[in-house]
Amino acid sequence: AQKITQTQPGMFVQEKEAVTLDCTYDTSDQSYGLFWYKQPSSGEMIFLIYQGSYDEQNATEGRYSLNFQKARKSANLVISASQLGDSAMYFCAMRANAGGTSYGKLTFGQGTILTVHP
Amino acid sequence: KAGVTQTPRYLIKTRGQQVTLSCSPISGHRSVSWYQQTPGQGLQFLFEYFSETQRNKGNFPGRFSGRQFSNSRSEMNVSTLELGDSALYLCASSSTAGFPNTEAFFGQGTRLTVV
Numbered sequence: 038a039q040k041i042t043q044t045q046p047g048m049f050v051q052e053k054e055a056v057t058l059d060c061t062y063d064t065s066d067q068s069y070g071l072f073w074y075k076q077p078s079s080g081e082m083i084f085l086i087y088q089g090s091y092d093e094q095n096a097t098e099g100r101y102s103l104n105f106q107k108a109r110k111s112a113n114l115v116i117s118a119s120q121l122g123d124s125a126m127y128f129c130a131m132r133a134n135a136g137g138t139s140y141g142k143l144t145f146g147q148g149t150i151l152t153v154h155p
Numbered sequence: 156k157a158g159v160t161q162t163p164r165y166l167i168k169t170r171g172q173q174v175t176l177s178c179s180p181i182s183g184h185r186s187v188s189w190y191q192q193t194p195g196q197g198l199q200f201l202f203e204y205f206s207e208t209q210r211n212k213g214n215f216p217g218r219f220s221g222r223q224f225s226n227s228r229s230e231m232n233v234s235t236l237e238l239g240d241s242a243l244y245l246c247a248s249s250s251t252a253g254f255p256n257t258e259a260f261f262g263q264g265t266r267l268t269v270v
Binding site: 072074141 | 186187188190197198205211213243245257258261263264266
């Protein structure tokens with residue numbers, strides 16, 4: 038079984054500063070993918086960044102980067118130069134093959150509410 | 156390229172009724188999965204379809220069902236609605252059968268309220 042843990046229910050950051058949102062995962066699979074999504078109050082789930090378990094380089098997408106530490110089973114999201122529009126709920130998720138039984142299933146953490154102050 | 160489209164966006168139903176939600180994936184995507192999001196339980200996996208076949212199912216009662224059509228559009232149905240079914244229902248679209256290294260894109264969700 039796969040499990041995602043996000044230990045920060047809420048985080049606050051000053052505009053233009055960087056912030057790190059924590060995510061640890063648990064799986065026995067060797068092949069898996071890690072995702073981060075942003076969910077504003079409107080409810081839509083916006084894809085931010087993806088990291089594959091065999092990727093040697095940390096993923097980056099604009100202001101988002103994923104600090105992937107495989108041995109520690111952590112996949113923290115770093116947002117640089119925070120903007121007011123970054124205020125939202127952030128979810129870490131994982132998809133693992135689980136011997137071919139999990140297919141498209143994503144397992145989500147409980148989320149972190151990020152508030153950006155002006 | 157159009158994104159994932161879910162209809163309707165909002166629904167209000169009465170306890171005991173049934174409801175059908177629709178999801179049109181990104182063109183060319185053949186995998187559609189559904190999730191229920193509630194404040195208490197978070198995001199929970201309902202089921203996943205690929206090429207009209209249900210490949211995986213979450214731990215939900217039989218009142219929750221789904222299907223996928225040949226054009227990859229998917230519907231989910233909830234019969235005999237209960238107050239606890241009030242939630243945001245999200246569908247995700249992926250380009251393959253769910254191998255780990257494929258991105259999943261979500262629709263805007265359908266917010267169901269059962270009264």
